[in-house]
Amino acid sequence: xxxxxxxxxxxxxxxxxxxxxxxxxxxxxxxxxxxxxxxxxxxxxxxxxxxxxxxxxxxxxxxxxxxxxxxxxxxxxxxxxxxxxxxxxxxxxxxxxxxxxxxxxxxxxxxxxxxxxxxxxxxxxxxxxxxxxxxxxxxxxxxxxxxxxxxxxxxxxxxxxxxxxxxxxxxxxxxxxxxxxxxxxxxxxxxxxxxxxxxxxxxxxxxxxxxxxxxxxxxxxxxxxxxxxxxxxxxxxxxxxxxxxxxxxxxxxxxxxxxxxxxxxxxxxxxxxxxxxxxxxxxxxxxxxxxxxxxxxxxxxxxxxxxxxxxxxxxxxxxxxxxxxxxxxxxxxxxxxx
Amino acid sequence: xxxxxxxxxxxxxxxxxxxxxxxxxxxxxxxxxxxxxxxxxxxxxxxxxxxxxxxxxxxxxxxxxxxxxxxxxxxxxxxxxxxxxxxxxxxxxxxxxxxxxxxxxxxxxxxxxxxxxxxxxxxxxxxxxxxxxxxxxxxxxxxxxxxxxxxxxxxxxxxxxxxxxxxxxxxxxxxxxxxx
Numbered sequence: 100x101x102x103x104x105x106x107x108x109x110x111x112x113x114x115x116x117x118x119x120x121x122x123x124x125x126x127x128x129x130x131x132x133x134x135x136x137x138x139x140x141x142x143x144x145x146x147x148x149x150x151x152x153x154x155x156x157x158x159x160x161x162x163x164x165x166x167x168x169x170x171x172x173x174x175x176x177x178x179x180x181x182x183x184x185x186x187x188x189x190x191x192x193x194x195x196x197x198x199x200x201x202x203x204x205x206x207x208x209x210x211x212x213x214x215x216x217x218x219x220x221x222x223x224x225x226x227x228x229x230x231x232x233x234x235x236x237x238x239x240x241x242x243x244x245x246x247x248x249x250x251x252x253x254x255x256x257x258x259x260x261x262x263x264x265x266x267x268x269x270x271x272x273x274x275x276x277x278x279x280x281x282x283x284x285x286x287x288x289x290x291x292x293x294x295x296x297x298x299x300x301x302x303x304x305x306x307x308x309x310x311x312x313x314x315x316x317x318x319x320x321x322x323x324x325x326x327x328x329x330x331x332x333x334x335x336x337x338x339x340x341x342x343x344x345x346x347x348x349x350x351x352x353x354x355x356x357x358x359x360x361x362x363x364x365x366x367x368x369x370x371x372x373x374x375x376x377x378x379x380x381x382x383x384x385x386x387x388x389x390x391x392x393x394x395x396x397x398x399x400x401x402x403x404x405x406x407x408x409x410x411x412x413x414x415x416x417x418x419x420x421x422x423x424x425x426x427x428x429x430x431x432x433x434x435x436x437x
Numbered sequence: 438x439x440x441x442x443x444x445x446x447x448x449x450x451x452x453x454x455x456x457x458x459x460x461x462x463x464x465x466x467x468x469x470x471x472x473x474x475x476x477x478x479x480x481x482x483x484x485x486x487x488x489x490x491x492x493x494x495x496x497x498x499x500x501x502x503x504x505x506x507x508x509x510x511x512x513x514x515x516x517x518x519x520x521x522x523x524x525x526x527x528x529x530x531x532x533x534x535x536x537x538x539x540x541x542x543x544x545x546x547x548x549x550x551x552x553x554x555x556x557x558x559x560x561x562x563x564x565x566x567x568x569x570x571x572x573x574x575x576x577x578x579x580x581x582x583x584x585x586x587x588x589x590x591x592x593x594x595x596x597x598x599x600x601x602x603x604x605x606x607x608x609x610x611x612x613x614x615x616x617x
Contacts, residue, residue: 105474134516135497199586204510335585432582
């Protein structure tokens, strides 16, 4: 690891003050991705600011009936929290689909949003990568691109966002609360992560001097009809080739409201409002789900090795919607897809 | 060399390694250490304290060989900075046996031949102790899923699961409903 200075932040204001004072500094909490990136020489911070002692580890009800999740709540505590289990089971399921118990014990809510892509070339400092070294080129476009994006990619970057949790948060229309030198603001989840465009080095719309303090869930967690379906190379402890968060409200066989977001397919959790609108008012049938799946993948493009993901994503979308409609969400223990 | 990487090399003055003084409570014993901030908990345990039971496998959080318990929770010591755990209670494989008697999980691993080369075993056992404490696994299927962070290249998985089942069948566990 490179040499870095280390300091502890005492509260949010102190954290913001410290990050603003050192342009090369970065916050550290769970460290599950950041420490690895430093070891690999991908990230070279001048200073780590330890935020683990800030009081951001509570899960509280909001006045509108939703939940506010402190940025430092560990992934495992969040997944097993009784209110999440009962009211937001889609989120619990997505979290438990990712990483390992050890990593979930360490990784935090805020950190999960800020993890970097696991693109091989981003990690391999001997190869060009526009995300790691802007302007150096993208090795993945003509390289090994089995894991890479099929939606929203650019010629500059075809990396994917690796999170499972964020796919559920996108579908649930969470908001990200942040604090910075100019005060606090709330960012809609869809606006938090970015598509690569010609600035793939910038993953999110969080400013350099800002810190995530909480993630807010609106009241509707779609607890009755939901599913998080993750397809990967191993049955456990592997990043998604494709994942789907599906949530429905159904009345008398008719879909009243639909939410649909995909993971493993783009530079950000891929929520498709057009497909959602198409489902709304449609009968909860396989035909409706197949049509929505066609819509989600309408602009998909493969790069060779990952061409198979287009059909995989289409089928996984239709399947996840069926699981949600049937009230039989994908188990994260028994991985058989039914 | 690109312009930006040259700029980084020129501007990058490595800071003087300012060591920090911290205390780790390892297996019930307070250890005061003077460490560079980039020392992982794994290296602090192995190199600075001399407890080499915790293994360095991949050093990237992918294999689980470095699993230890910090304040009762299983974590990967390779992805944790020691200075961030100042004041924490840490249990390693060396701290599981009590008064000369093996921990039930250690005994079960012997009873069921749950290892071959043994390199992953300290991590497997610490992870299993964490798993049992969490009380989320109640079947072989759930044990397999919740032990997925520990890789065994010898492939002793069936016996590892059996060993954990043996311990769980003897320890009363509450049964919260499956949240998946």
